[in-house]
Amino acid sequence: MPQTDQPRSRRRRRPLRWAAGFLVLVAVAGYFFVQRESNGGGGTPYCTATVNAMGGAKGGTDQNYEMSPEQAANAATIAAVGVSKGMPDRAVTIALATAMQESMLHNLDHGDRDSLGLFQQRPSQGWGTPAQIMDPVYSAGIFYDRLDEVKGYSRMPLTVAAQKVQLSAFPQAYAKHEPDATVLTTAFTGGGHLTCTGPAPVQAGDPAKVRSELSRLVGKDGPHTLPAAPGGTAGAAADGTARESEVTLVAKGGDGETARRSGQVLAQWAVANSRELGIARVSYSLSSWTAGADGDRWRSKGGTGGGYGGGDPHDAPPGQIRIFVRG
Incomplete structure (x- = not known):
């Protein structure tokens, strides 16, 4: 085949690959949708944090955040530890947003260098032993302890407060999780439910x-x-x-x-x-x-x-x- 025909042949095949890939994605999404709708018969379990529409106003829209049972359990633990320590809702939101960025609410046994757990805390930086950090109750507790040492944290932008605790290389990344973390906090401690x-x-x-x-x-x-x-x-x-x-x-x-x-x-x-x-x-x-x-x-x-x-x-x-x- 002449060389001039080869690029044209590749271009003809690409739409077919994209179409096939799109169909696979649709099939996977459809599968999970059917599984979700058939939960009563043993479908894929999931959890939803819901914050009621403001004042129950007619036409208001509830706010929701969906996650796996594992993520929900970790998020609820973070919130419960904060409340047990007497921390305000703002502190709970900061902690949840931080864990959402660092681990997506999974208790990871790996990370950058020696980082571990929900908050990707490092034993070498004085956060505790690996076993302690892998305990969600401990890791949430020490996060709140260090956050409480930050004077005026409740009046700071969330990214600033989280960064003073975490010393992250990407401090602005916490901001995108604030709306969802706020929904979780309200569901766990105020006008909502899980x-x-x-x-x-x-x-x-x-x-x-x-x-x-x-x-x-x-x-x-x-x-x-x-x-x-x-x-x-x-x-x-x-x-x-x-x-x-x-x-x-x-x-x-x-x-x-x-x-x-x-x-x-x-x-x-x-x-x-x-x-x-x-x-x-x-x-x-x-x-x-x-x-x-x-x-x-x-x-x-x-x-x-x-x-x-x-x-x-x-x-x-x-x-x-x-x-x-x-x-």
């Missing part, structure tokens, strides 16, 4: 493990406490096929803002960790969440029965978080 969809857990959970993880989050001086003894057995699940063990947290300070904020983030943390810990349902304040049921949404209390206020027997009274672990 839902995780997918089939209900099949494997039994371990109430002792749930209590242990919660104890690490609330700490000795936190606004919530765990009773000295496990919550016992709550009886059969709604479908009568399984028993559930209960783990209950009780607010120390009544129904004040500190206790409310703590209760909100711990309830969302339980939902985020439901698949990993075998949590079947969570009840807090005026609503409850049940794994694998009714679209996995938070539902307002109501109806008749033997529960608090005449509702479901799993309802939580004011100041309590009730977490039911599959038996």
Whole structure:
């Protein structure tokens, strides 16, 4: 074939390659869409943080941020540690945006040089041992400790505050995550909620493990406490096929803002960790969440029965978080 014909032949083949590649992408996207829509039958699980439209105004649009259960669990841990330390929402947003940039909310066992974990902290730079840094509770805690040392951080642009802690080579990169980090913060601590969809857990959970993880989050001086003894057995699940063990947290300070904020983030943390810990349902304040049921949404209390206020027997009274672990 003459050399002058070769470029023309290549040009004819390129559109075919692009078309084939496009069809593959469409097929993959369609597959995941079908999987998502069929979650009730065992599709791919995912979590959504939702912030309600301003004031519930008619025509308002909710804000959402979607992620995997692993990412949701890590994000909820970051938020819960911040609240347990008494850090304001601005600090939680800075921490979440930082982790979104550094690891996309994955607890990485690798990184640039010796960087590790959610925040890509370096043992050689005094952040802790590798084992400590790979513990999300520890890594979030030390991030907040160093952020708290930055005078006036809450009034700084997010990129400036994060950079004073992280000393990143790309400080402006944190800015693009601020809107999503704000949605997550509000969902975890204020006017929103987290839902995780997918089939209900099949494997039994371990109430002792749930209590242990919660104890690490609330700490000795936190606004919530765990009773000295496990919550016992709550009886059969709604479908009568399984028993559930209960783990209950009780607010120390009544129904004040500190206790409310703590209760909100711990309830969302339980939902985020439901698949990993075998949590079947969570009840807090005026609503409850049940794994694998009714679209996995938070539902307002109501109806008749033997529960608090005449509702479901799993309802939580004011100041309590009730977490039911599959038996």
